[in-house]
Amino acid sequence: MKAVIILSGGVDSTTLLYDIIDDFDEVLALTFNYNQKHSKEIEFAKRTCQKLGIEQKIIDLPILGEIAPSSLTRENIEVPEGHYEDENMKQTVVPNRNMVMLSLATSYAIGKKAHYLFYGAHAGDHTIYPDCRKEFVDAMKGAIKLSDWTEIRLRTPFIKMNKGDIVELGKELGVDYSLTWTCYKGEKKACGKCGSCIERLEAFKQAKMEDTIEYD
Amino acid sequence: MKAVIILSGGVDSTTLLYDIIDDFDEVLALTFNYNQKHSKEIEFAKRTCQKLGIEQKIIDLPILGEIAPSSLTRENIEVPEGHYEDENMKQTVVPNRNMVMLSLATSYAIGKKAHYLFYGAHAGDHTIYPDCRKEFVDAMKGAIKLSDWTEIRLRTPFIKMNKGDIVELGKELGVDYSLTWTCYKGEKKACGKCGSCIERLEAFKQAKMEDTIEYD
Numbered sequence: 001m002k003a004v005i006i007l008s009g010g011v012d013s014t015t016l017l018y019d020i021i022d023d024f025d026e027v028l029a030l031t032f033n034y035n036q037k038h039s040k041e042i043e044f045a046k047r048t049c050q051k052l053g054i055e056q057k058i059i060d061l062p063i064l065g066e067i068a069p070s071s072l073t074r075e076n077i078e079v080p081e082g083h084y085e086d087e088n089m090k091q092t093v094v095p096n097r098n099m100v101m102l103s104l105a106t107s108y109a110i111g112k113k114a115h116y117l118f119y120g121a122h123a124g125d126h127t128i129y130p131d132c133r134k135e136f137v138d139a140m141k142g143a144i145k146l147s148d149w150t151e152i153r154l155r156t157p158f159i160k161m162n163k164g165d166i167v168e169l170g171k172e173l174g175v176d177y178s179l180t181w182t183c184y185k186g187e188k189k190a191c192g193k194c195g196s197c198i199e200r201l202e203a204f205k206q207a208k209m210e211d212t213i214e215y216d
Numbered sequence: 217m218k219a220v221i222i223l224s225g226g227v228d229s230t231t232l233l234y235d236i237i238d239d240f241d242e243v244l245a246l247t248f249n250y251n252q253k254h255s256k257e258i259e260f261a262k263r264t265c266q267k268l269g270i271e272q273k274i275i276d277l278p279i280l281g282e283i284a285p286s287s288l289t290r291e292n293i294e295v296p297e298g299h300y301e302d303e304n305m306k307q308t309v310v311p312n313r314n315m316v317m318l319s320l321a322t323s324y325a326i327g328k329k330a331h332y333l334f335y336g337a338h339a340g341d342h343t344i345y346p347d348c349r350k351e352f353v354d355a356m357k358g359a360i361k362l363s364d365w366t367e368i369r370l371r372t373p374f375i376k377m378n379k380g381d382i383v384e385l386g387k388e389l390g391v392d393y394s395l396t397w398t399c400y401k402g403e404k405k406a407c408g409k410c411g412s413c414i415e416r417l418e419a420f421k422q423a424k425m426e427d428t429i430e431y432d
Contacts, residue, residue, distance in 0.1 A: 102319075136359060
Protein backbone atom coordinates (compact mmCIF):
# COMPACT_ATOMS: atom_id res chain seq x y z
CA MET A 1 0.00 0.00 0.00
CA LYS A 2 1.19 3.45 -0.97
CA ALA A 3 0.34 6.87 0.43
CA VAL A 4 1.02 10.45 -0.61
CA ILE A 5 1.49 13.11 2.07
CA ILE A 6 1.44 16.87 1.62
CA LEU A 7 4.58 17.88 3.51
CA SER A 8 5.09 21.59 4.07
CA GLY A 9 8.06 21.31 6.39
CA GLY A 10 6.06 22.66 9.31
CA VAL A 11 5.21 21.00 12.60
CA ASP A 12 1.87 19.45 11.61
CA SER A 13 2.75 17.69 8.38
CA THR A 14 6.15 16.60 9.67
CA THR A 15 4.54 14.99 12.71
CA LEU A 16 1.99 13.36 10.42
CA LEU A 17 4.77 11.86 8.30
CA TYR A 18 6.40 10.28 11.36
CA ASP A 19 2.95 9.06 12.44
CA ILE A 20 2.13 7.17 9.22
CA ILE A 21 5.52 6.13 7.90
CA ASP A 22 5.30 2.57 9.27
CA ASP A 23 1.70 2.04 8.16
CA PHE A 24 2.49 1.92 4.44
CA ASP A 25 4.91 0.13 2.14
CA GLU A 26 5.79 3.49 0.64
CA VAL A 27 5.06 7.08 1.59
CA LEU A 28 5.66 9.76 -1.06
CA ALA A 29 6.02 13.37 0.03
CA LEU A 30 4.69 16.27 -1.99
CA THR A 31 5.82 19.82 -1.19
CA PHE A 32 4.48 23.02 -2.74
CA ASN A 33 6.46 26.11 -3.57
CA TYR A 34 3.97 28.92 -4.13
CA ASN A 35 6.48 31.73 -3.59
CA GLN A 36 5.54 31.86 0.07
CA LYS A 37 7.82 34.23 2.02
CA HIS A 38 8.52 31.33 4.32
CA SER A 39 9.76 29.13 1.44
CA LYS A 40 12.51 28.22 3.86
CA GLU A 41 10.08 25.55 5.11
CA ILE A 42 10.68 23.70 1.83
CA GLU A 43 14.36 23.22 2.74
CA PHE A 44 13.28 21.79 6.06
CA ALA A 45 10.83 19.41 4.38
CA LYS A 46 13.67 18.25 2.14
CA ARG A 47 15.93 17.54 5.11
CA THR A 48 13.21 15.55 6.89
CA CYS A 49 12.70 13.45 3.74
CA GLN A 50 16.42 12.80 3.48
CA LYS A 51 16.58 11.80 7.13
CA LEU A 52 13.66 9.38 6.78
CA GLY A 53 14.56 8.10 3.29
CA ILE A 54 11.34 9.37 1.74
CA GLU A 55 10.93 10.23 -1.96
CA GLN A 56 9.94 13.90 -2.26
CA LYS A 57 8.50 15.81 -5.19
CA ILE A 58 8.46 19.60 -5.07
CA ILE A 59 5.77 21.28 -7.16
CA ASP A 60 6.39 24.86 -8.21
CA LEU A 61 3.11 26.71 -8.13
CA PRO A 62 3.92 30.41 -8.45
CA ILE A 63 0.43 30.93 -9.89
CA LEU A 64 -1.08 30.48 -6.43
CA GLY A 65 0.88 33.44 -5.15
CA GLU A 66 0.05 35.44 -8.24
CA ILE A 67 -3.66 34.74 -8.53
CA ALA A 68 -4.83 36.44 -5.36
CA PRO A 69 -3.21 38.74 -2.82
CA SER A 70 -2.00 37.50 0.56
CA SER A 71 0.61 38.77 2.97
CA LEU A 72 2.30 35.37 2.70
CA THR A 73 3.15 35.88 -0.96
CA ARG A 74 3.25 39.62 -1.66
CA GLU A 75 6.22 41.77 -0.81
CA ASN A 76 4.03 44.85 -0.42
CA ILE A 77 1.78 43.29 2.22
CA GLU A 78 3.44 42.78 5.57
CA VAL A 79 2.98 39.62 7.63
CA PRO A 80 1.05 40.78 10.70
CA GLU A 81 2.25 40.15 14.24
CA GLY A 82 0.09 38.91 17.06
CA HIS A 83 -2.19 36.07 17.97
CA TYR A 84 -3.86 33.91 15.31
CA GLU A 85 -7.38 34.89 16.24
CA ASP A 86 -6.78 38.54 15.50
CA GLU A 87 -8.59 40.03 12.55
CA ASN A 88 -5.40 41.12 10.78
CA MET A 89 -4.21 37.52 10.52
CA LYS A 90 -6.81 37.10 7.80
CA GLN A 91 -4.30 38.82 5.52
CA THR A 92 -2.34 35.59 5.63
CA VAL A 93 -5.10 33.64 3.88
CA VAL A 94 -4.04 32.42 0.44
CA PRO A 95 -7.48 31.93 -1.11
CA ASN A 96 -8.41 28.29 -1.48
CA ARG A 97 -4.81 27.18 -1.07
CA ASN A 98 -5.69 23.84 0.45
CA MET A 99 -8.06 22.80 -2.33
CA VAL A 100 -5.42 23.65 -4.93
CA MET A 101 -2.78 21.61 -3.10
CA LEU A 102 -5.17 18.72 -2.47
CA SER A 103 -6.30 18.59 -6.09
CA LEU A 104 -2.74 18.43 -7.43
CA ALA A 105 -1.82 15.89 -4.74
CA THR A 106 -4.75 13.78 -5.91
CA SER A 107 -3.50 13.94 -9.51
CA TYR A 108 -0.09 12.87 -8.26
CA ALA A 109 -1.55 10.04 -6.18
CA ILE A 110 -3.56 8.73 -9.14
CA GLY A 111 -0.45 8.82 -11.33
CA LYS A 112 1.57 6.96 -8.67
CA LYS A 113 -1.25 4.48 -7.98
CA ALA A 114 -1.38 5.54 -4.33
CA HIS A 115 -4.80 5.14 -2.77
CA TYR A 116 -4.26 7.23 0.34
CA LEU A 117 -3.63 10.93 0.62
CA PHE A 118 -2.68 12.52 3.95
CA TYR A 119 -2.70 16.10 5.04
CA GLY A 120 -2.16 17.74 8.38
CA ALA A 121 -5.19 20.03 8.74
CA HIS A 122 -5.87 20.57 12.41
CA ALA A 123 -8.44 22.19 14.65
CA GLY A 124 -6.41 25.30 15.43
CA ASP A 125 -6.45 26.52 11.84
CA HIS A 126 -10.14 26.84 11.22
CA THR A 127 -10.85 30.13 12.96
CA ILE A 128 -8.87 32.02 10.31
CA TYR A 129 -8.76 29.71 7.32
CA PRO A 130 -12.11 28.71 5.79
CA ASP A 131 -10.47 25.80 3.98
CA CYS A 132 -9.33 24.25 7.26
CA ARG A 133 -12.88 23.72 8.53
CA LYS A 134 -13.94 20.15 9.17
CA GLU A 135 -16.95 20.62 6.85
CA PHE A 136 -14.61 21.71 4.07
CA VAL A 137 -12.31 18.74 4.62
CA ASP A 138 -15.30 16.37 4.65
CA ALA A 139 -16.57 17.80 1.36
CA MET A 140 -13.10 17.38 -0.16
CA LYS A 141 -12.99 13.76 1.04
CA GLY A 142 -16.16 13.12 -0.94
CA ALA A 143 -14.86 14.83 -4.08
CA ILE A 144 -11.43 13.17 -3.95
CA LYS A 145 -13.02 9.75 -3.52
CA LEU A 146 -14.85 10.29 -6.83
CA SER A 147 -11.94 11.84 -8.73
CA ASP A 148 -10.77 8.54 -10.19
CA TRP A 149 -12.38 5.17 -11.01
CA THR A 150 -10.45 3.68 -8.09
CA GLU A 151 -11.19 5.35 -4.77
CA ILE A 152 -8.64 7.79 -3.40
CA ARG A 153 -9.04 8.26 0.33
CA LEU A 154 -8.17 11.58 1.92
CA ARG A 155 -7.08 11.13 5.54
CA THR A 156 -6.74 13.98 8.02
CA PRO A 157 -6.07 12.32 11.38
CA PHE A 158 -5.22 15.62 13.13
CA ILE A 159 -8.47 17.38 12.26
CA LYS A 160 -9.67 17.55 15.87
CA MET A 161 -6.25 18.14 17.48
CA ASN A 162 -4.67 21.47 18.29
CA LYS A 163 -0.98 22.13 17.65
CA GLY A 164 -0.17 21.32 21.28
CA ASP A 165 -1.76 17.88 20.92
CA ILE A 166 0.25 17.37 17.75
CA VAL A 167 3.57 18.22 19.41
CA GLU A 168 2.66 15.92 22.32
CA LEU A 169 2.20 13.11 19.78
CA GLY A 170 5.42 14.10 18.02
CA LYS A 171 7.32 13.93 21.30
CA GLU A 172 6.24 10.29 21.66
CA LEU A 173 7.12 9.54 18.03
CA GLY A 174 10.55 11.12 18.34
CA VAL A 175 9.97 13.79 15.69
CA ASP A 176 13.07 15.85 14.98
CA TYR A 177 11.53 19.32 15.28
CA SER A 178 14.85 21.01 14.61
CA LEU A 179 14.07 20.12 10.97
CA THR A 180 10.77 22.03 10.94
CA TRP A 181 10.03 25.65 10.11
CA THR A 182 6.99 27.63 11.22
CA CYS A 183 7.63 31.38 11.07
CA TYR A 184 5.68 33.15 8.32
CA LYS A 185 8.37 35.78 7.87
CA GLY A 186 10.97 33.29 6.67
CA GLU A 187 13.99 35.28 7.83
CA LYS A 188 17.22 33.84 9.23
CA LYS A 189 15.75 33.18 12.65
CA ALA A 190 12.11 32.69 13.58
CA CYS A 191 10.54 36.03 14.60
CA GLY A 192 8.64 34.69 17.62
CA LYS A 193 5.95 37.32 17.05
CA CYS A 194 3.77 36.29 14.09
CA GLY A 195 0.65 34.21 14.70
CA SER A 196 2.41 31.14 13.44
CA CYS A 197 5.39 31.50 15.82
CA ILE A 198 3.12 32.24 18.79
CA GLU A 199 1.07 29.12 18.12
CA ARG A 200 4.24 27.02 17.85
CA LEU A 201 5.66 28.35 21.10
CA GLU A 202 2.39 27.64 22.92
CA ALA A 203 2.30 24.12 21.45
CA PHE A 204 5.78 23.28 22.75
CA LYS A 205 4.81 24.70 26.11
CA GLN A 206 1.69 22.48 26.21
CA ALA A 207 3.82 19.44 25.29
CA LYS A 208 6.47 20.38 27.88
CA MET A 209 9.10 20.09 25.18
CA GLU A 210 12.00 22.35 24.37
CA ASP A 211 11.85 24.06 20.99
CA THR A 212 15.43 23.91 19.71
CA ILE A 213 15.12 26.22 16.69
CA GLU A 214 16.56 29.72 16.98
CA TYR A 215 14.33 32.69 17.72
CA ASP A 216 15.17 36.32 17.09
CA MET B 217 -22.81 40.44 -9.82
CA LYS B 218 -19.65 38.89 -11.16
CA ALA B 219 -18.96 35.39 -12.49
CA VAL B 220 -15.85 33.45 -13.47
CA ILE B 221 -16.07 30.89 -16.28
CA ILE B 222 -13.55 28.21 -17.16
CA LEU B 223 -13.21 28.69 -20.91
CA SER B 224 -11.24 26.05 -22.78
CA GLY B 225 -12.07 27.28 -26.27
CA GLY B 226 -14.10 24.15 -27.02
CA VAL B 227 -17.78 23.88 -27.89
CA ASP B 228 -19.15 23.38 -24.37
CA SER B 229 -17.52 26.23 -22.49
CA THR B 230 -17.88 28.64 -25.40
CA THR B 231 -21.62 27.94 -25.58
CA LEU B 232 -21.83 28.37 -21.81
CA LEU B 233 -20.16 31.78 -22.07
CA TYR B 234 -22.75 32.95 -24.62
CA ASP B 235 -25.46 31.49 -22.39
CA ILE B 236 -24.51 33.44 -19.24
CA ILE B 237 -22.97 36.62 -20.57
CA ASP B 238 -26.12 38.72 -20.12
CA ASP B 239 -26.92 37.34 -16.66
CA PHE B 240 -24.00 39.08 -14.94
CA ASP B 241 -22.52 42.54 -14.73
CA GLU B 242 -19.16 41.05 -15.51
CA VAL B 243 -17.99 37.63 -16.69
CA LEU B 244 -14.29 36.83 -16.36
CA ALA B 245 -12.83 34.00 -18.42
CA LEU B 246 -10.12 31.70 -17.13
CA THR B 247 -8.22 29.47 -19.55
CA PHE B 248 -5.68 26.80 -18.64
CA ASN B 249 -2.56 25.91 -20.54
CA TYR B 250 -1.39 22.53 -19.27
CA ASN B 251 0.76 21.74 -22.31
CA GLN B 252 -2.14 19.93 -23.92
CA LYS B 253 -1.36 18.91 -27.50
CA HIS B 254 -4.49 20.76 -28.51
CA SER B 255 -3.26 24.02 -26.95
CA LYS B 256 -4.59 25.54 -30.15
CA GLU B 257 -7.93 25.72 -28.31
CA ILE B 258 -6.41 28.48 -26.16
CA GLU B 259 -6.04 30.71 -29.23
CA PHE B 260 -9.69 30.11 -30.03
CA ALA B 261 -10.74 30.95 -26.48
CA LYS B 262 -8.78 34.19 -26.82
CA ARG B 263 -10.56 35.11 -30.03
CA THR B 264 -13.98 34.45 -28.53
CA CYS B 265 -13.11 36.69 -25.57
CA GLN B 266 -11.97 39.44 -27.91
CA LYS B 267 -15.16 39.13 -29.93
CA LEU B 268 -17.37 39.33 -26.84
CA GLY B 269 -15.28 41.91 -24.97
CA ILE B 270 -14.53 39.58 -22.08
CA GLU B 271 -11.48 39.85 -19.79
CA GLN B 272 -9.46 36.65 -20.04
CA LYS B 273 -6.72 35.29 -17.81
CA ILE B 274 -4.59 32.41 -19.05
CA ILE B 275 -3.04 30.25 -16.35
CA ASP B 276 0.05 28.27 -17.27
CA LEU B 277 -0.08 24.95 -15.52
CA PRO B 278 2.60 22.74 -17.08
CA ILE B 279 2.72 20.77 -13.83
CA LEU B 280 -0.60 19.14 -14.70
CA GLY B 281 0.90 17.66 -17.84
CA GLU B 282 4.03 16.68 -15.98
CA ILE B 283 2.52 15.13 -12.89
CA ALA B 284 0.79 12.14 -14.48
CA PRO B 285 0.86 10.58 -17.93
CA SER B 286 -1.90 11.15 -20.49
CA SER B 287 -1.97 10.99 -24.26
CA LEU B 288 -3.15 14.60 -24.26
CA THR B 289 0.09 15.87 -22.80
CA ARG B 290 2.83 13.36 -23.60
CA GLU B 291 4.52 13.26 -26.97
CA ASN B 292 5.29 9.57 -26.60
CA ILE B 293 1.66 8.56 -26.09
CA GLU B 294 -0.49 8.87 -29.19
CA VAL B 295 -4.01 10.28 -29.11
CA PRO B 296 -6.24 7.28 -29.93
CA GLU B 297 -8.77 7.36 -32.76
CA GLY B 298 -12.33 6.12 -32.50
CA HIS B 299 -15.46 6.59 -30.51
CA TYR B 300 -15.40 8.05 -27.00
CA GLU B 301 -16.77 4.97 -25.33
CA ASP B 302 -13.84 2.84 -26.44
CA GLU B 303 -11.47 1.59 -23.79
CA ASN B 304 -8.41 3.23 -25.39
CA MET B 305 -9.92 6.71 -24.98
CA LYS B 306 -9.08 6.34 -21.28
CA GLN B 307 -5.53 7.27 -22.29
CA THR B 308 -6.81 10.80 -22.75
CA VAL B 309 -7.67 11.16 -19.07
CA VAL B 310 -5.52 13.78 -17.35
CA PRO B 311 -5.89 12.59 -13.74
CA ASN B 312 -8.07 14.89 -11.70
CA ARG B 313 -7.76 17.69 -14.22
CA ASN B 314 -11.14 19.20 -13.44
CA MET B 315 -10.58 19.45 -9.70
CA VAL B 316 -7.25 21.19 -10.31
CA MET B 317 -8.84 23.68 -12.69
CA LEU B 318 -11.86 24.24 -10.42
CA SER B 319 -9.68 24.81 -7.38
CA LEU B 320 -7.55 27.45 -9.10
CA ALA B 321 -10.67 29.03 -10.60
CA THR B 322 -12.09 29.25 -7.09
CA SER B 323 -8.92 31.00 -5.86
CA TYR B 324 -9.26 33.39 -8.77
CA ALA B 325 -12.95 34.00 -8.07
CA ILE B 326 -12.27 34.73 -4.40
CA GLY B 327 -9.52 37.18 -5.39
CA LYS B 328 -11.84 38.91 -7.87
CA LYS B 329 -14.81 38.91 -5.45
CA ALA B 330 -16.88 36.88 -7.91
CA HIS B 331 -19.47 34.68 -6.23
CA TYR B 332 -20.31 32.45 -9.19
CA LEU B 333 -18.11 29.97 -10.98
CA PHE B 334 -19.26 28.29 -14.20
CA TYR B 335 -17.95 25.29 -15.99
CA GLY B 336 -19.25 23.31 -18.92
CA ALA B 337 -19.22 19.72 -17.67
CA HIS B 338 -21.83 17.76 -19.59
CA ALA B 339 -23.40 14.33 -19.58
CA GLY B 340 -21.44 12.96 -22.52
CA ASP B 341 -18.13 13.16 -20.69
CA HIS B 342 -18.79 10.95 -17.74
CA THR B 343 -18.38 7.52 -19.30
CA ILE B 344 -14.64 8.10 -19.72
CA TYR B 345 -13.79 10.85 -17.27
CA PRO B 346 -14.45 10.11 -13.58
CA ASP B 347 -14.24 13.81 -12.76
CA CYS B 348 -17.15 14.62 -15.07
CA ARG B 349 -19.65 12.52 -13.11
CA LYS B 350 -22.57 14.36 -11.58
CA GLU B 351 -21.67 12.96 -8.13
CA PHE B 352 -18.20 14.41 -8.49
CA VAL B 353 -19.53 17.78 -9.56
CA ASP B 354 -22.00 17.79 -6.65
CA ALA B 355 -19.20 17.02 -4.19
CA MET B 356 -17.14 19.86 -5.66
CA LYS B 357 -20.07 22.23 -5.32
CA GLY B 358 -20.14 21.47 -1.61
CA ALA B 359 -16.40 21.95 -1.18
CA ILE B 360 -16.24 25.16 -3.23
CA LYS B 361 -19.13 26.64 -1.25
CA LEU B 362 -17.03 26.21 1.92
CA SER B 363 -13.73 27.37 0.47
CA ASP B 364 -14.19 30.98 1.54
CA TRP B 365 -16.12 32.81 4.28
CA THR B 366 -18.45 34.13 1.58
CA GLU B 367 -20.16 31.41 -0.45
CA ILE B 368 -18.81 30.65 -3.90
CA ARG B 369 -21.40 28.88 -6.03
CA LEU B 370 -20.29 26.42 -8.68
CA ARG B 371 -22.80 26.25 -11.53
CA THR B 372 -22.81 23.53 -14.18
CA PRO B 373 -25.98 24.10 -16.19
CA PHE B 374 -25.02 21.60 -18.93
CA ILE B 375 -24.51 18.64 -16.60
CA LYS B 376 -27.47 16.68 -17.98
CA MET B 377 -27.09 17.72 -21.63
CA ASN B 378 -25.14 15.92 -24.32
CA LYS B 379 -22.99 17.80 -26.82
CA GLY B 380 -25.82 17.74 -29.36
CA ASP B 381 -28.14 19.50 -26.92
CA ILE B 382 -25.41 22.05 -26.27
CA VAL B 383 -24.94 22.83 -29.97
CA GLU B 384 -28.72 23.10 -30.36
CA LEU B 385 -28.69 25.73 -27.60
CA GLY B 386 -25.68 27.44 -29.18
CA LYS B 387 -27.51 27.62 -32.50
CA GLU B 388 -30.29 29.61 -30.79
CA LEU B 389 -27.77 31.81 -28.97
CA GLY B 390 -25.86 32.57 -32.17
CA VAL B 391 -22.57 31.07 -30.98
CA ASP B 392 -19.73 31.58 -33.45
CA TYR B 393 -18.47 27.99 -33.58
CA SER B 394 -15.80 28.90 -36.14
CA LEU B 395 -13.97 30.24 -33.05
CA THR B 396 -13.99 26.90 -31.24
CA TRP B 397 -11.54 24.03 -31.35
CA THR B 398 -12.24 20.43 -30.43
CA CYS B 399 -9.69 18.05 -32.00
CA TYR B 400 -7.35 16.45 -29.45
CA LYS B 401 -4.51 16.21 -31.97
CA GLY B 402 -4.19 19.97 -32.35
CA GLU B 403 -2.79 19.91 -35.88
CA LYS B 404 -3.53 22.43 -38.62
CA LYS B 405 -6.94 21.00 -39.43
CA ALA B 406 -9.18 18.90 -37.18
CA CYS B 407 -8.50 15.18 -37.70
CA GLY B 408 -12.15 14.12 -37.75
CA LYS B 409 -11.14 10.76 -36.27
CA CYS B 410 -10.37 11.18 -32.57
CA GLY B 411 -13.14 10.70 -30.02
CA SER B 412 -13.41 14.42 -29.55
CA CYS B 413 -13.89 15.15 -33.29
CA ILE B 414 -16.41 12.32 -33.68
CA GLU B 415 -18.50 13.64 -30.80
CA ARG B 416 -18.40 17.17 -32.27
CA LEU B 417 -19.47 15.99 -35.71
CA GLU B 418 -22.36 14.02 -34.21
CA ALA B 419 -23.42 17.04 -32.14
CA PHE B 420 -23.62 19.32 -35.19
CA LYS B 421 -25.58 16.62 -37.00
CA GLN B 422 -28.06 16.43 -34.10
CA ALA B 423 -28.42 20.22 -34.13
CA LYS B 424 -28.81 20.26 -37.93
CA MET B 425 -26.09 22.86 -38.10
CA GLU B 426 -23.13 23.14 -40.43
CA ASP B 427 -19.70 22.84 -38.79
CA THR B 428 -17.59 25.46 -40.57
CA ILE B 429 -14.16 24.53 -39.22
CA GLU B 430 -11.81 22.68 -41.57
CA TYR B 431 -11.37 18.91 -41.32
CA ASP B 432 -8.48 16.90 -42.69
